[in-house]
Amino acid sequence: MKIRNVLVLPVLLFILTGVSCGNSKNKDDRTADVDKEVIKAPEFDADSAYCYVQAQADFGPRVPNTQAHRECGEYLARQLERFGAKVYNQYADLTAYDGTILKSRNIVGAYKPESKKRVLLCAHWDSRPYADNDPDPKNHHTPILGVNDGASGVGVLLEIARQLQKEAPALGIDIVFFDSEDYGLPEFYEGGYKQDTWCLGSQYWARTPHVPNYNARYGILLDMVGGRDATFYYEGYSARTARSEMKKIWKKAHELGYGRYFVKEDGGETVDDHLYVNKLARIPCVDIINYDAHNPRSSFGSFWHTVDDTIEHIDRNTLKAVGQTVMEVIYNEK
Ligand SMILES: [Zn+2]
Numbered sequence: 001m002k003i004r005n006v007l008v009l010p011v012l013l014f015i016l017t018g019v020s021c022g023n024s025k026n027k028d029d030r031t032a033d034v035d036k037e038v039i040k041a042p043e044f045d046a047d048s049a050y051c052y053v054q055a056q057a058d059f060g061p062r063v064p065n066t067q068a069h070r071e072c073g074e075y076l077a078r079q080l081e082r083f084g085a086k087v088y089n090q091y092a093d094l095t096a097y098d099g100t101i102l103k104s105r106n107i108v109g110a111y112k113p114e115s116k117k118r119v120l121l122c123a124h125w126d127s128r129p130y131a132d133n134d135p136d137p138k139n140h141h142t143p144i145l146g147v148n149d150g151a152s153g154v155g156v157l158l159e160i161a162r163q164l165q166k167e168a169p170a171l172g173i174d175i176v177f178f179d180s181e182d183y184g185l186p187e188f189y190e191g192g193y194k195q196d197t198w199c200l201g202s203q204y205w206a207r208t209p210h211v212p213n214y215n216a217r218y219g220i221l222l223d224m225v226g227g228r229d230a231t232f233y234y235e236g237y238s239a240r241t242a243r244s245e246m247k248k249i250w251k252k253a254h255e256l257g258y259g260r261y262f263v264k265e266d267g268g269e270t271v272d273d274h275l276y277v278n279k280l281a282r283i284p285c286v287d288i289i290n291y292d293a294h295n296p297r298s299s300f301g302s303f304w305h306t307v308d309d310t311i312e313h314i315d316r317n318t319l320k321a322v323g324q325t326v327m328e329v330i331y332n333e334k
Contacts, residue, residue, distance in 0.1 A: 038332065039332050041169075041330075041331035042167050044159060044160070044163065044320060046317070046320035048162065049156050049319045049323055050316050052154070052158040053147060053311070053319070056125070056147075056150070056155065057145055057310070061128075061143035061146065062126050062127045063126065063127060063128070063129045063143045063183075064102035064126055064183065065103055073179075076158075079161070080109030080161055083162050084111070084164070084165035085111055085165075086109070086110045087108065087109055088211070091104070092104050092106070092201075094204060096183045096197070096200070098189075100183075104126075104180045104204070106176065106177065106204065106205050107125070107179075108210045110174050111161075111165075111168065111173045111174070112168065112171070113172065114172075115171055115172030118173065118216040119216055119218060119333060120218070120219035120220070120285070121157055121173060121174070121175050121176070121219070121326065122153075122274075122277070122285075123156070123157055123223060124150055124177070124179070124180075124201065124202075124223065124273060125179060126150060126182055127182060128143065129182075130188075131143070132186040132187040132188055134305070139307050140186075141188075144306065144307060144309050145307075145309055145311075146182065146309055147310050147313070148224045148226050148303070149300075150181075150182065152222070152224060152314060153224070155319065156222055156319055156322055156323045157175050159319075159323055160175070160323060160326065169331045170333060171330075171334070173330060176205065178199070178201035178202040178273050179201035180199075181198060181201055181272075182198070184198030185197045199271065203280065206276045206279070206281035207280055207281075214281070216283050218245045218284045218285065218286070219242075219274065219284070220249065220286050220288065220326055222322060223290075225288060226313075226319050227290055227303075227314070227318060228318065229315070229318075230315075230318045231260075231261060232261055232267075232289065233265050233266060233268075233291040234264070234265065234266050235270055235274075235291070236268060237274065237287065238287050239266065241284055241285075249262070249286060249288070249329055250262045250264055252325055252328050253321065255328075256321075256324060258325055268291060268299050272287050273287075
């Protein structure tokens, strides 16, 4: 059995601040601080996460109704089983904006499924059927590899699953891979605007969770979390509906030295799976998503929804910053 490495940083802080005359905290506050021990999470292995990203990319574009999609779904469920999770497969026929029936599969890996105290970690595993933001219009109908947009979040979560098996945090964790996130209305679509065409898998799950009356304290969604020099700003919807959880994550990232990735400033608001987890399942959910404020092509980065969303852009340092931060947060939940 491994002994968890417990750091009692606040005690040191108490000693330091205790000698300062300007300290305005009363005695009760100090006692509460001392009780807050900081638990060190296991080491997130970025090489391992990178391999899980690569493995998904090797299937090719994971567009629903394709062989690559079916095979990758099998791979993901098998990995979660290997890492000791109780696996639920949710198969559903979901209707895309153009009437196509998408043979979809949400995949859930539950740790400590009996526990009432839970945190939800999620990412989408499908990739977009169209490179409709590609600079070359000839590519607009080409499926994308979705290495950052899809595979990066899943890769980070697979590595977290591997760690959860080795050393469990105090509460139950659910890892959910949502399907059919990225089949939304394309840029070239000439029909009228349609609502809710994105995030079909999470909409389905939020209405019909894998277990009845499912609840979690909060959720964390990872999307585009592997790009070199990625920056994660406060996403607008998260800031309004899961503010304290969001602040907790960014604070932890800064404590760990990942402040250059986790920028404490407002970014854009995004339609992503967290929106439906929040609205339909009523679970506050934070989106950690790349935001590139100064990019003229897209605030999600220049290769977003292009044929260039490939493994070359993935940086282990970014995977590490996100993976370690998420782990430090969940291992410190009581
Ligand atoms: Zn996308």
